[in-house]
Amino acid sequence: MFYLIEPDDELSDNWLFFEEDLNGVLVVREEYRDLVCQSCGKIDENIAISRGLSSHFIVETNSDIVATSEDWICVSARFCDEIMKLKFGGLRFIPLADSKHSIVMPELLVETDETRAGFENHNQCTSCGRFGERIIGPFIQGMRLPASDSTFFASSIANENVKVSYYRFFASELIVEAIRKLEFAGIDFVETA
Ligand SMILES: [Zn+2]
Structure with missing residues (x-):
């Protein structure tokens, strides 16, 4: 059995890659604006992340795991510390300016058969x-599972919502049992078939 690791809650109006312009219209943050595709308006998030997170992106929450408004996952410093202590792989944590939370990126992307995913x-x-949107999947049936069950993983094919691409994170029973004991606030374990 594998599980999807998902936040219970989403931050309202708290965007990693977007900001409001002077008229209150949501636009891509200035530091990433040159990355915008002139046709669809999306940016290359990997390049954006490599430039660094905006110092204006700050998260106020009591949850250990929460979704940004564009559905990226943000976790508490405690979550990062505990995962590193347990030596579970597959996740990369990118700290926000205040160091209290981190954005999660996948470190293990598994080969995915698109016809079965x-x-x-x-x-x-x-x-x-x-x-514009790539939704519903990925199903575990279309993914090549990692050899180790001590690593989180995501599909090599990212999901897309109308704003950005994003990854969904999977974990083995072993990982889920270990992190359930830590009683993180706001975490949801969704069984996959
Ligand atoms: Zn485009």
Whole structure:
């Protein structure tokens, strides 16, 4: 059995890659604006992340795990510490400016057979080739499972919502049993088939 690790809650109006302009319209943050595809408006999030997180992105929550408004996962310093103590791999933590929370990136992307992974794709951009939305999947049946059960993993095929691409994180029973004991606030374990 494998589980999807998901936050219970999403931050409202707390965007990692977006900010409001002077008219209150949500636009890509200034530091990433040159990355915007002129056709669909999406950015290359990997390049954006490599430039660093915005010092204006601060998270106020009592949860150990929460979703940003664009569905990226943000975790507490305690979550990072405990995962590192347990030596579970597969996650990369990128600390926010205040060091109290980190954004989670996948370190292990597993090969995925798109025909079996259950994705539903919509509105492909003719310019950058990305989908407006890539939802439903990935199903575990289409993914090559990691050899070790001490590592989190994500599909090599990212999901897309109308704003950004994002990853969903999977974990083995072994990991889930270990982290259940730590009673993190706001975490949800969703059984996969
Ligand atoms: Zn595009």
